Amino acid sequence: MEGLTLSEAEQRYYCDLFSYCDTESTKKVASNGRVLELFRAAQLPNDVVMQIMELCGATRLGYFGRSQFYIALKLVAVAQSGLPLRVESLNTVKDLPLPRFVVSKNEQESRHTALYSSDADNPASYSGVIPPPPGRIQVKKGSVSHDAVQQRTSTDQQAVWYQDLDHNTLRATLRIPCLASLSLEFSFRRLSSGLRCEIQEKESTSPVVSPQQSPPTSPHTWRKHNRHPSGGNNERPLAGPGPFWAPFSEAQPGSSTSSDPIWSGHSPPPHQENWVSFADTPPTSALLAMHPASVQDQTTVRTVASATTTNEIRRQSSSYDDPWKITDEQRQYYVNQFKTIQPDLNGFIPGSAAKEFFTKSKLPILELSHIWELSDFDKDGALTLDEFCAAFHLVVARKNGYDLPEKLPESLMPKLIDLEDSTEVGEQTGEVGYSSSPAEAPPSKSPSMPSLNQTWPELNQSSEDTAIVHPVPIRMTPSKIHMQEMELKRTGSDHANPTSPLLVKPPDLPEENKMSSSVKFTSGNTVTDGYSSSDSYASDPEQIGSTVTRQRSHSGTSPDNAAPPPPPPRPHPSHSRSSSLDMNRSFSVTPGQQQAGVVAYPPAVPPRPQPSQGAGPHVHRPVDAEGLIAHTSTSPQQIPEQPNFADFSQFEAFAVSGVNKEEEDEIETHSEVLQVEKPSDSASSHRGAKADGRVEDKAPANVPTSAGKGTTPLAPPPKPVRRRLKSEDELRPEAEEHTQKTGVIAAVLASQPSIPRSVGKDKKAIQASIRRNKETNTVLARLNSELQQQLKDVLEERISLEVQLEQLRPFSHL
Amino acid sequence: VLLSIICSPPQNYPLYIRSIPTENELKFHYTVHTSLDVVDEKISAMGKALVDQRELYLGLLYPTEDYKVYGYVTNSKVKFVMVVDSSNTALRDNEIRSMFRKLHNSYTDIMCNPFYNPGDRIHSRAFDNMVNSMMMQVC
Numbered sequence: 011m012e013g014l015t016l017s018e019a020e021q022r023y024y025c026d027l028f029s030y031c032d033t034e035s036t037k038k039v040a041s042n043g044r045v046l047e048l049f050r051a052a053q054l055p056n057d058v059v060m061q062i063m064e065l066c067g068a069t070r071l072g073y074f075g076r077s078q079f080y081i082a083l084k085l086v087a088v089a090q091s092g093l094p095l096r097v098e099s100l101n102t103v104k105d106l107p108l109p110r111f112v113v114s115k116n117e118q119e120s121r122h123t124a125l126y127s128s129d130a131d132n133p134a135s136y137s138g139v140i141p142p143p144p145g146r147i148q149v150k151k152g153s154v155s156h157d158a159v160q161q162r163t164s165t166d167q168q169a170v171w172y173q174d175l176d177h178n179t180l181r182a183t184l185r186i187p188c189l190a191s192l193s194l195e196f197s198f199r200r201l202s203s204g205l206r207c208e209i210q211e212k213e214s215t216s217p218v219v220s221p222q223q224s225p226p227t228s229p230h231t232w233r234k235h236n237r238h239p240s241g242g243n244n245e246r247p248l249a250g251p252g253p254f255w256a257p258f259s260e261a262q263p264g265s266s267t268s269s270d271p272i273w274s275g276h277s278p279p280p281h282q283e284n285w286v287s288f289a290d291t292p293p294t295s296a297l298l299a300m301h302p303a304s305v306q307d308q309t310t311v312r313t314v315a316s317a318t319t320t321n322e323i324r325r326q327s328s329s330y331d332d333p334w335k336i337t338d339e340q341r342q343y344y345v346n347q348f349k350t351i352q353p354d355l356n357g358f359i360p361g362s363a364a365k366e367f368f369t370k371s372k373l374p375i376l377e378l379s380h381i382w383e384l385s386d387f388d389k390d391g392a393l394t395l396d397e398f399c400a401a402f403h404l405v406v407a408r409k410n411g412y413d414l415p416e417k418l419p420e421s422l423m424p425k426l427i428d429l430e431d432s433t434e435v436g437e438q439t440g441e442v443g444y445s446s447s448p449a450e451a452p453p454s455k456s457p458s459m460p461s462l463n464q465t466w467p468e469l470n471q472s473s474e475d476t477a478i479v480h481p482v483p484i485r486m487t488p489s490k491i492h493m494q495e496m497e498l499k500r501t502g503s504d505h506a507n508p509t510s511p512l513l514v515k516p517p518d519l520p521e522e523n524k525m526s527s528s529v530k531f532t533s534g535n536t537v538t539d540g541y542s543s544s545d546s547y548a549s550d551p552e553q554i555g556s557t558v559t560r561q562r563s564h565s566g567t568s569p570d571n572a573a574p575p576p577p578p579p580r581p582h583p584s585h586s587r588s589s590s591l592d593m594n595r596s597f598s599v600t601p602g603q604q605q606a607g608v609v610a611y612p613p614a615v616p617p618r619p620q621p622s623q624g625a626g627p628h629v630h631r632p633v634d635a636e637g638l639i640a641h642t643s644t645s646p647q648q649i650p651e652q653p654n655f656a657d658f659s660q661f662e663a664f665a666v667s668g669v670n671k672e673e674e675d676e677i678e679t680h681s682e683v684l685q686v687e688k689p690s691d692s693a694s695s696h697r698g699a700k701a702d703g704r705v706e707d708k709a710p711a712n713v714p715t716s717a718g719k720g721t722t723p724l725a726p727p728p729k730p731v732r733r734r735l736k737s738e739d740e741l742r743p744e745a746e747e748h749t750q751k752t753g754v755i756a757a758v759l760a761s762q763p764s765i766p767r768s769v770g771k772d773k774k775a776i777q778a779s780i781r782r783n784k785e786t787n788t789v790l791a792r793l794n795s796e797l798q799q800q801l802k803d804v805l806e807e808r809i810s811l812e813v814q815l816e817q818l819r820p821f822s823h824l
Numbered sequence: 825v826l827l828s829i830i831c832s833p834p835q836n837y838p839l840y841i842r843s844i845p846t847e848n849e850l851k852f853h854y855t856v857h858t859s860l861d862v863v864d865e866k867i868s869a870m871g872k873a874l875v876d877q878r879e880l881y882l883g884l885l886y887p888t889e890d891y892k893v894y895g896y897v898t899n900s901k902v903k904f905v906m907v908v909d910s911s912n913t914a915l916r917d918n919e920i921r922s923m924f925r926k927l928h929n930s931y932t933d934i935m936c937n938p939f940y941n942p943g944d945r946i947h948s949r950a951f952d953n954m955v956n957s958m959m960m961q962v963c
Contacts, residue, residue, distance in 0.1 A: 360938075361936065361937070361938030362938055364938055365938035365939055368939075369939075375939050376947055378939045379937055379939035379940055379947070379948065380948070380949055382937045382938065382939055383933070383934075383937060383948055383949070383950045386936065386937070389932075389933045389936050390936065391935075391936035391937075391938065416949065416953075
C-alpha cells in the first residue's frame with residue numbers, strides 16, 4: 011500500500027471511525043460488523059465496496075488494520091466523489107470530502123428503539139439513549155440524540171449519557187474527542203426522531219460538498235465531545251471554569267472545513283489522566299474541568315451552525331467566548347509555576363529553563379518546539395509571564411488532545427502595551443516609556459534653535475543616522491512598538507529599504523530609544539523636568555539604557571553598558587532667561603560636589619526656547635554638569651514624575667511635595683546608578699542647548715574634561731532636585747546638594763502654584779501661571795530638542811569610538 | 825522554479841531544503857551541493873575583513889544555462905543557497921537580498937527556540953510557512 015497522506019480533518023475523522031469500528035480495541039477491525047455497516051452506510055454499491063476492500067488490502071490481510079481502514083475510508087470518499095477508485099488517487103486527490111456515511115432512517119430507528127428504552131423523541135431519552143455497549147453504532151446513529159443531548163445542558167442527562175457511556179465498553183474510545191465527532195457525525199446523518207430529523211434535515215441541507223461537510227461534522231463532534239467530558243466523565247470534574255476549549259471551535263469557525271484544529275490528533279490516547287507528571291494534580295483537574303465545560307460550549311457553538319436547536323446552543327455558547335482563553339484558575343496556576351522558575355513576575359524565563367520545564371510534560375520535542383514558536387511572541391528566546399502562560403496553556407491543550415493551532419490564538423497573545431500613548435509614561439516604568447519612545451518621537455535633529463512648534467514634529471521625524479546598526483535588544487513587555495522595533499531591527503540592516511520612517515529608524519532604534527525616551531519624557535511633560543530628563547538621557551545613553559533596563563524586566567543584553575565616550579560637553583548656553591539665573595546659581599552650587607571640571611558647563615540643557623525667549627524660568631541653566639547628574643538620575647524618574655510634575659503647577663504645595671517625595675524616591679534609586687556612571691560633563695554638555703549653538707561650542711571644550719572624568723560620581727540629577735524645589739527639601743543626602751537648586755526651582759515653580767491660590771486674584775494668577783507654564787513648556791521643549799541633538803552627537807561619537815575599538819581589537823574569526 | 829537550502833557548518837549538511845516545484849529536485853540538490861564550494865571559496869576570500877551585513881549576501885554564485893545560484897552566509901557560517909530559474913528575469917538582486925534576509929530572520933527565530941538543537945533538521949511550521957509564502961511570491 012502506498013503511503014497515505016491525510017489532511018488533519020481526515021485524520022481525525024478516520025481515527026474516529028476506526029475507533030468506532032474497533033470494538034475490541036485490537037487496533038484492527040475484522041471485515042464485518044461495524045466495518046461493513048460503515049461501508050454500507052457509505053451508500054456505495056456493493057461491488058464498489060468490495061473493490062475498496064480489495065484495494066486497501068483488507069481482503070489480503072483478512073482484516074482492517076488501521077492503515078487499511080484509513081485507506082478504505084479514503085477510497086470511500088473517492089468513490090463518493092465519483093472518482094474512479096485507484097490506489098494512486100489516494101494521495102493525489104486533494105480536497106476530498108470526508109466520506110459520508112448515512113444510515114437509513116429505518117435502520118436508525120430500529121436501532122434507537124432497540125437501544126433506548128425511553129421514547130426516542132423524548133430528549134430525556136436521549137440521555138438514556140446514550141449508547142449502551144452494543145449500541146456503538148446506534149449511539150452514533152441515534153444521535154440526534156446527541157444533538158438533543160448536547161442541546162440539553164442538564165447534568166442529569168449528561169449523567170445518564172455518561173453512565174451509559176461508562177458502561178459502554180467503548181467508553182475509553184468515547185472519551186476520545188474523535189469518537190465524539192464520529193458519533194456525532196453518525197448521529198447527524200441519521201434521522202431517527204423528529205429532532206433528529208430536523209437535525210438531519212439541516213445536515214442534508216447543509217452543503218453536500220465536502221468542504222462544507224466538515225463544519226457540521228466538527229460541531230457535532232464537539233458536542234459529543236462536550237458531552238463526554240462534561241457529562242458523566244467521572245474522571246473529569248465538571249468544575250470546568252471556563253470555556254477553555256469550548257470556544258476553540260469558535261475560534262476557528264470559518265476554518266472548520268480546512269482543519270479541525272480542535273481535534274487533537276487521535277493519536278494521543280486519552281491523556282486525560284493527569285498530566286500529573288507535568289503538573290500537580292490540582293491544575294490538571296482544573297484543566298480537565300475546564301476542558302469539559304469548554305468543550306460543551308464549543309460544540310454548542312458549532313452546532314448552532316448546523317443544528318436546528320440553534321437557540322439553545324447559542325444560549326449555551328454565549329457564555330463562552332474563546333476556547334483558548336485562560337481561566338483564572340489556570341492563570342493562577344501558571345503564575346505560580348512561573349514563580350517557581352522565575353520569582354520576578356516581570357522577569358523572563360530563559361529558554362533553557364523553559365525547555366526543561368516543558369520537557370517534563372512529555373510532549374514530543376517537535377510539538378514543544380512548535381508551542382515555543384507560537385508563544386515566544388517577541389522571539390527573544392525567553393518567556394515573559396504572558397508568554398509563559400500561553401505556552402503552558404498550549405501544552406495543557408495538547409496534552410488533553412487538542413491540536414496546536416497554526417497561529418497563536420488571540421486570547422493567548424501577550425498583552426501588548428500601547429506605548430504610543432504618552433500618558434502612559436507617567437504610569438509606566440521607564441521601560442514603557444523607553445519602548446514607546448522610539449515610536450513616539452525619534453530624537454529630533456532639530457537645528458540649534460528649534461522653535462517650539464517645530465520641535466514636536468521634528469521629534470517625530472526619524473532623523474537618526476542610519477549608519478548605526480545596533481541590534482540593541484530592548485527586551486521589555488511585548489508591545490506593539492516593541493514588535494515594530496523587533497521587525498525594524500531586522501529590516502533595519504537593509505539600508506535599501508527605507509520605505510518608511512519606521513524602517514529608517516531601526517538602526518537608530520537603539521540610540522533612538524534612549525534619545526526618544528528622553529524625548530518622550532520631555533514631550534510628556536511640559537514641566538521643566540522634561541528638560542532635565544532629556545538632559546540626563548542625552549548625557550548618558552548608557553546610563554539611561556541601564557536605567558531603563560533596570561526598570562524593564564530583562565533585557566537579553568542591556569544596551570551597551572559600556573559607557574560611551576562622554577557626550578561632548580554642551581556648549582554653555584547663555585540662557586537669557588533671567589529667571590533662570592536663580593536656577594543657575596542654585597545649580598552651580600551643586601556642581602561643586604559633582605564634577606570638578608565640569609563646572610564650566612553652561613547651564614545644562616539650554617531651555618529649549620530660543621535664548622531670545624528667555625522667558626522661561628527654567629532650570630535649563632541650572633543644569634550645569636551637576637544638573638546633568640541630577641537629571642540623569644531624574645530621567646528615569648521623569649516618567650513617573652512628569653505627570654505629577656505637570657500637575658504640579660496646578661497643585662497645592664502639599665501636592666507638590668507629594669511629587670517631590672516621589673522624586674526623592676526615584677532619585678534615590680537612580681542616583682546611585684547615575685552617579686557612578688554619568689560623567690557630569692556629558693550631562694552638562696547635553697544640557698547645553700544645542701539650540702543655542704553655544705552648546706556645541708562648549709561641548710568640545712567639555713568633552714575632554716568629561717572624558718577625563720570617567721565615572722564621576724554625580725549627585726542626583728538636578729531635575730529631581732528641581733522638583734524638590736516645589737516642596738521642602740526632604741531630600742536625602744544626595745538631594746541635599748541639590749537643595750539649592752531645588753530651592754531655586756522650587757522658588758520658580760512655587761511661585762506659579764502659589765498664585766492660583768490667592769483668592770482674590772485667582773483669574774489673574776491662573777493666567778499668570780498659565781503663561782509661566784507655557785514659557786516653561788517652551789523652554790523645556792527647546793531644551794529637549796537640543797538635548798536630543800546633543801545626544802545624537804554623543805552617540806555618534808560613541809559609535810565612532812566603538813568602531814575604532816573594533817578595529818583595534820584582534821579579530822576573532824568565526 | 826526556486827529552491828532554497830540551508831546548510832550548516834562544518835560538514836555542510838543541509839538543514840532544510842525546499843523547492844518548488846518538486847520534480848527534478850535531485851538536480852537542484854546537486855547544484856546546491858556544488859555551489860557550496862563556491863560559497864566556501866567566497867568566504868575564504870573575504871579573509872580577515874570584518875563581516876558586515878553586506879558581505880553576508882554573496883550574490884550570484886554562478887549562473888548556469890538554466891538557473892542562477894545565489895548564496896548568503898550568516899555570521900555563524902550557516903549558508904543559505906537559493907537556486908532560481910534563469911527565466912525569472914523579474915527577480916532582481918534586491919529581491920533576492922530581501923528573501924535571504926527573511927530567511928535569516930526566520931532562521932534566527934528558530935535558533936531562539938530552546939527546543940531546537942543546532943544541527944537538527946528544521947521542522948518548524950512557521951519557517952515552512954514563511955519559505956512557502958516566499959517561494960510562492962516568486963513563482
